[in-house]
């Protein structure tokens with residue numbers, strides 16, 4: 001087996017130990033004579049797998065008991081719509097902070113259901129920074145305030161939880177959940193697709209304070225109704241059983257690494273050394289305000305764009321895959337989620353130095 005370093009933004013690397021465990025359990029899970037994929041979601045074995053995943057998530061994030069944890073389908077994109085459907089609760093307006101392409105997508109979906117106040121926007125700065133909290137406009141009548149804690153494409157990350165001005169705080173944490181400890185009690189709702197830091201594509205986690213649910217917009221499909229999902233253990237219909245199982249393995253692996261304090265220290269080390277390598281070089285550059293640089297997605301450019309194809313090809317030959325920047329911004333992007341080993345970042349830094357020596 002030869003595994004390369006995969007810098008994809010998502011779906012992205014999974015811990016090798018998790019894949020090996022899944023391989024070992026593929027055909028038969030724990031003397032059941034069947035694969036997890038073949039189990040009824042109502043079976044005792046599978047319900048145990050699902051409950052263990054939730055228990056591990058609750059332990060990792062210290063989720064208080066007044067928060068529901070839901071395992072849903074439809075991706076974070078589905079939540080862009082489900083959130084206003086569930087959280088408007090008789091109100092008609094919402095507040096959104098625009099820090100990049102994912103914020104914009106959340107906003108355009110929210111506009112289908114509510115009148116959106118743009119509390120702040122970094123668009124004029126080409127999404128290279130986060131507007132200072134002091135300048136945000138928060139409508140006290142809004143149902144909630146939404147932000148994107150890590151912009152996967154722009155490489156911009158909130159380093160602190162913003163003050164929600166008295167509104168329930170809602171966050172899209174798709175690309176940095178579980179990368180550092182979190183005070184869940186500051187939030188009304190946290191959501192994240194699994195395929196970056198938690199598992200394979202196909203499952204989406206929603207953590208929601210229980211007093212915020214139970215009053216959906218008339219016409220909301222049952223499948224998007226958080227209360228109905230909570231009442232049915234996220235099994236209102238057949239859930240994505242295998243992604244849920246894999247997510248559980250990733251959570252167990254994370255606990256084995258020492259939990260979020262330990263993983264944060266590694267993430268800090270990996271990102272600091274990669275940004276240092278970029279900043280120390282006249283050949284590479286990163287456009288993001290230093291105070292808002294993402295620990296998860298590191299975009300970078302070279303001045304001579306004619307060399308980009310050569311960089312990607314030579315990186316691939318060196319076992320470093322998927323370093324292309326998002327098609328909307330170009331350049332390069334290294335996604336270094338929890339499962340990217342530090343040795344992968346070291347290999348990338350060494351490759352970048354060698355590439356600069358050859359072509360710089």
Ligand SMILES: Cc1ncc(COP(=O)(O)O)c(C=O)c1O
Nearest residue numbers: 075076077102152172174175193
């Ligand atoms: C921050 C963020 N939000 C939302 C999404 C959309 O997720 P999904 O494809 O699961 O709907 C992504 C996907 O890359 C993302 O990075």
